[in-house]
Amino acid sequence: MLKVKNLQASVEGTNILKGLNLDIKPGEVHAIMGPNGSGKSTLGYVLTGRDGYQVQGGSVEFNGKDLLDMEVEERAHEGLFLAFQYPVEIPGVSNMEFMKESVNVARQHRGQEALTAAEFLKKAKEACKQVELPVEFLKRGVNEGFSGGEKKRNEIMQMIMLEPQLCILDESDSGLDVDALQVVAKGVNSQRDGKRSFIVVTHYQRLLDYIEPDFVHILSQGKIVKSGDASLAKEVEASGYAWLGQEAESEETSA
Numbered sequence: 354m355l356k357v358k359n360l361q362a363s364v365e366g367t368n369i370l371k372g373l374n375l376d377i378k379p380g381e382v383h384a385i386m387g388p389n390g391s392g393k394s395t396l397g398y399v400l401t402g403r404d405g406y407q408v409q410g411g412s413v414e415f416n417g418k419d420l421l422d423m424e425v426e427e428r429a430h431e432g433l434f435l436a437f438q439y440p441v442e443i444p445g446v447s448n449m450e451f452m453k454e455s456v457n458v459a460r461q462h463r464g465q466e467a468l469t470a471a472e473f474l475k476k477a478k479e480a481c482k483q484v485e486l487p488v489e490f491l492k493r494g495v496n497e498g499f500s501g502g503e504k505k506r507n508e509i510m511q512m513i514m515l516e517p518q519l520c521i522l523d524e525s526d527s528g529l530d531v532d533a534l535q536v537v538a539k540g541v542n543s544q545r546d547g548k549r550s551f552i553v554v555t556h557y558q559r560l561l562d563y564i565e566p567d568f569v570h571i572l573s574q575g576k577i578v579k580s581g582d583a584s585l586a587k588e589v590e591a592s593g594y595a596w597l598g599q600e601a602e603s604e605e606t607s608a
């Protein structure tokens with residue numbers, strides 16, 4: 354579904370991604386961990402085409418198409434979804450209107466008919482229930498005045514509504530209490546259908562207790578330096594990232 358080859362990208366003239374490779378097949382969940390500043394959020398932003406991120410080299414194929422050649426909207430229409438580390442507030446635009454428009458545009462691109470108002474409301478209420486967000490939140494401005502945890506739940510609700518093919522969750526666990534963490538994980542798991550894929554960026558193994566990844570990758574200084582199964586996250590939890598420095602040193606010594 355997603356083939357990232359030797360991806361290099363910069364922000365404001367600073368190289369952040371320095372030759373990143375990632376291969377994601379339908380239905381797979383890939384967790385990405387790594388020290389602060391290693392480029393995890395940057396990867397999500399580059400994949401979704403955020404302004405200010407320049408691709409210097411490499412390629413990204415999404416369902417056989419050149420992702421980097423697409424406009425931001427096209428990427429979303431192709432089924433790419435990013436749940437932000439810091440979800441943005443859009444005051445004055447109701448969550449409901451925003452979501453309805455987005456869902457119907459997504460459906461149109463999949464060749465499905467637009468939902469009627471009643472159908473949409475039913476689906477939206479179900480999604481709210483799934484993430485345990487009171488339905489009143491549909492009437493509020495997008496993320497306006499939402500608490501950190503409510504914003505994260507709202508992001509997962511959007512994901513459920515939009516039915517994307519590849520979901521990138523950027524630290525969807527940060528700032529969540531234990532119950533909210535489980536709610537978010539449950540929301541994600543409910544969307545695992547053997548076809549939809551996920552990139553889950555997290556600092557903590559605990560989220561991966563609830564969302565079991567097929568692969569765990571460690572990102573360091575803009576590259577994936579180690580990949581493994583779920584046990585790799587447990588190793589990181591136990592030992593931290595000190596080994597990254599040691600490995601770099603031994604590489605330098607042997608060079």
Ligand SMILES: Nc1ncnc2c1ncn2[C@@H]1O[C@H](COP(=O)(O)OP(=O)(O)OP(=O)(O)O)[C@@H](O)[C@H]1O
Nearest residue numbers: 364365367369387388389390391392393394395396
């Ligand atoms: N606009 C910018 N100008 C300069 N440097 C930037 C800019 N945006 C990001 N960076 C730098 O890019 C690097 C990677 O940032 P990124 O947010 O991708 O890291 P991260 O791995 O997600 O970190 P964290 O775990 O702390 O969320 C950081 O060193 C950051 O300071």
